[in-house]
Amino acid sequence: MDMTVQKNDRLTVFVEDLTHDGQGVAKVDGYPLFIKGALPDEEVEIHVVKALKKYGFAKLLEVNKPSPFRVSAPCPVFETCGGCQLQHLSYEGQLMVKEKQVRSAMERIGKIHAPVLPVKGMDNPWRYRNKSQIPFGLEDGRVVAGFYKSGSHDIADTPTCLIQSEEADRLMVALKERALEFGLTPYDEKTGQGQLRHLVVRTGYVSGETMVVLVTKSRKISQPERLIQLIREIEPTTVSIVQNINPARTNVIFGEETFVHWGKSQIVDSIGDIQFEISARSFYQINPVQTKVLYEQALEYANLTGHETVMDAYCGIGTISLFLAQKAKSVVGVEIVPPAVEDARRNAVLNGFTNAEFEIGAAEDVITAWYEAGQVPDVVVVDPPRKGLDGKLIETLVAHKPRRIVYVSCNPATLARDLRLFEDGGYTIHEVQPVDMFPHSTHVECVTYLTI
Numbered sequence: 175m176d177m178t179v180q181k182n183d184r185l186t187v188f189v190e191d192l193t194h195d196g197q198g199v200a201k202v203d204g205y206p207l208f209i210k211g212a213l214p215d216e217e218v219e220i221h222v223v224k225a226l227k228k229y230g231f232a233k234l235l236e237v238n239k240p241s242p243f244r245v246s247a248p249c250p251v252f253e254t255c256g257g258c259q260l261q262h263l264s265y266e267g268q269l270m271v272k273e274k275q276v277r278s279a280m281e282r283i284g285k286i287h288a289p290v291l292p293v294k295g296m297d298n299p300w301r302y303r304n305k306s307q308i309p310f311g312l313e314d315g316r317v318v319a320g321f322y323k324s325g326s327h328d329i330a331d332t333p334t335c336l337i338q339s340e341e342a343d344r345l346m347v348a349l350k351e352r353a354l355e356f357g358l359t360p361y362d363e364k365t366g367q368g369q370l371r372h373l374v375v376r377t378g379y380v381s382g383e384t385m386v387v388l389v390t391k392s393r394k395i396s397q398p399e400r401l402i403q404l405i406r407e408i409e410p411t412t413v414s415i416v417q418n419i420n421p422a423r424t425n426v427i428f429g430e431e432t433f434v435h436w437g438k439s440q441i442v443d444s445i446g447d448i449q450f451e452i453s454a455r456s457f458y459q460i461n462p463v464q465t466k467v468l469y470e471q472a473l474e475y476a477n478l479t480g481h482e483t484v485m486d487a488y489c490g491i492g493t494i495s496l497f498l499a500q501k502a503k504s505v506v507g508v509e510i511v512p513p514a515v516e517d518a519r520r521n522a523v524l525n526g527f528t529n530a531e532f533e534i535g536a537a538e539d540v541i542t543a544w545y546e547a548g549q550v551p552d553v554v555v556v557d558p559p560r561k562g563l564d565g566k567l568i569e570t571l572v573a574h575k576p577r578r579i580v581y582v583s584c585n586p587a588t589l590a591r592d593l594r595l596f597e598d599g600g601y602t603i604h605e606v607q608p609v610d611m612f613p614h615s616t617h618v619e620c621v622t623y624l625t626i
Contacts, residue, residue, distance in 0.1 A: 307427055
């Protein structure tokens with residue numbers, strides 16, 4: 175069968191939607207074309223660069239009729255950097271797109287008809303990241319740093335990043351200028367040569383403390399005392415300077431060896447009334463403002479009165495668990511990563527919680543074993559990774575029917591898939607509340623609750 179669209183065609187098309195990675199979608203006689211930079215409700219001119227059997231890709235040439243929500247991206251490297259996908263869409267437009275994305279997933283994937291509420295966004299959707307992991311490289315003999323270009327490990331040299339902290343900006347710029355003085359030649363992934371792999375900067379939103387982590391191939395740093403002095407002068411909020419050694423030929427950021435050069439081994443930050451100790455490799459939510467919004471929503475949906483026992487699956491370092499422990503009789507969390515469980519236990523002690531316990535293991539195995547041992551929770555909270563819940567865990571919960579389940583999700587597609595199984599198992603899904611944790615990206619988190 176002859177294809178309607180051919181490579182090198184120049185076409186005028188109407189953009190209907192956005193993909194999960196922010197590309198515009200137009201259809202020519204039902205044939206989808208993906209167009210980077212195009213927005214919904216725009217008429218655009220395109221050049222088809224690849225025409226596959228079921229879909230194609232096109233380059234945006236001109237916007238004939240722009241979306242009312244199109245704006246000029248304020249970041250100087252937005253066109254090349256892979257960190258943000260939606261800076262050319264107003265924040266109001268971003269929230270509308272994300273609400274549509276969630277609603278579409280519920281209807282199309284899960285056949286779920288529960289209300290999808292408007293996305294809870296930020297008053298100021300800039301400078302929200304409390305952790306930056308910045309790769310360094312060499313380009314024509316010059317040190318570059320920033321974030322990877324879309325779809326590659328080539329670095330988009332960044333003069334400033336508008337979604338990371340100003341502390342990270344200052345340290346990134348200074349280290350680009352001075353790295354070679356200290357023998358910190360940037361690492362080359364292709365050759366395995368070089369010393370400085372990443373600069374990681376963590377900032378405490380409430381505490382104001384900054385941790386600086388240098389990820390290097392080996393321990394060698396020329397004049398470490400001078401480097402410590404330089405970092406402290408550039409960023410006076412620094413309370414911890416750490417080096418992580420990663421000698422492996424890998425694109426994994428951290429190695430196994432971490433030691434403190436100066437200051438503390440952890441910084442402290444707060445979400446609401448709860449404090450958390452954060453080390454160089456701790457998991458901690460990236461957007462502290464919206465994390466509080468997300469967790470307060472989860473707590474509201476849990477509807478605790480002080481008499482409930484709660485199970486928290488995929489509990490991480492205990493952030494949601496401790497929020498729940500404020501209102502529950504008892505909380506038991508499960509997490510497969512041992513260092514995260516150690517952090518969770520330490521954070522419980524730090525905040526004086528005696529009604530929160532944590533266990534290491536896969537949620538589907540541990541919670542099934544708990545039920546078999548006669549532990550019956552009133553409320554179960556789940557916050558799985560992007561792949562969603564393990565089928566065994568869904569089967570266990572459907573079989574034992576806790577009266578209320580709160581599901582925190584970072585992927586609307588797997589959320590919709592899992593909710594379908596719960597609804598088939600007799601649960602009622604009440605509403606879905608999206609929360610914008612990552613402005614200017616295509617990601618959206620959701621919280622929903624189910625009752626039996």
